Amino acid sequence: MLDSAQSCSSCGYHLQGSTQRFEAVSLETSEPETIQVTSTIPTLTVLQGKQKGIVYSLDGDKAVIGRSPKCEIFLNDMTVSRKHAVLERVAGGWSIQDADSFNGVWVNNTNVDHVMLSDRDIVQIGCFVLRYAE
Numbered sequence: 001m002l003d004s005a006q007s008c009s010s011c012g013y014h015l016q017g018s019t020q021r022f023e024a025v026s027l028e029t030s031e032p033e034t035i036q037v038t039s040t041i042p043t044l045t046v047l048q049g050k051q052k053g054i055v056y057s058l059d060g061d062k063a064v065i066g067r068s069p070k071c072e073i074f075l076n077d078m079t080v081s082r083k084h085a086v087l088e089r090v091a092g093g094w095s096i097q098d099a100d101s102f103n104g105v106w107v108n109n110t111n112v113d114h115v116m117l118s119d120r121d122i123v124q125i126g127c128f129v130l131r132y133a134e
Contacts, residue, residue, distance in 0.1 A: 019067075019081050019102040024109070024124065042094055042134050044087075049128035050077060058094060063087040065125055066099075079103055079126030093117060093134065101125075 042058040056063075056073050063072040065087065067080040075084070081101040088095050097114040098105040106124035107115055117123070119134040 019078060021079075021103065024106060042132065044073065044123065044130045044132055046075075047122075047129045047131055049075065049126075051075065051128070058087060058089070061089045064099075067126075075125055075128050077126050077128065080128065081126075084125050087117075090116070094132070096123065 044056045044058065046052050046054045046056075060072070063086070064083055065071060065073040065075060065080075066082050066084040067075060067077065068082040071083065073087075081099070081103070083099045084101040084103075085099050085105045086097050088097070094117045095114060096105060096107065096112070096117055098112065103126055104111045106112070107117070108122055109124075117132045119132070121132045123130045123132055
């Protein structure tokens with residue numbers, strides 16, 4: 001819910017209006033330090049972006065990624081659409097589908113509409129770079 005000052009009631013982030021355009025983030029960087037995860041639940045780990053280091057567990061059957069605080073995976077930046085993408089558990093793993101976002105969904109530097117994720121895939125949503133792990 002937004003107040004008259006156009007800020008997020010959950011975190012206070014000042015919203016700048018409509019989704020902003022961005023340039024794809026170069027993935028030609030050094031490998032981030034390895035984080036040991038002992039869970040058998042698939043995860044998305046934020047490698048780049050304001051929420052770097054956060055690990056999202058995919059323990060349901062569906063997760064919406066977006067700028068809206070109502071999303072299961074809340075990525076707080078204007079380069080992310082309010083409802084940007086949908087992750088869905090399917091036979092054999094997880095798929096990601098673009099939800100008609102402004103900047104698209106990128107998996108391993110390829111713009112995709114809908115794709116099955118594989119272990120260690122790199123997903124870019126706006127200015128955020130995430131790693132999928134099974």
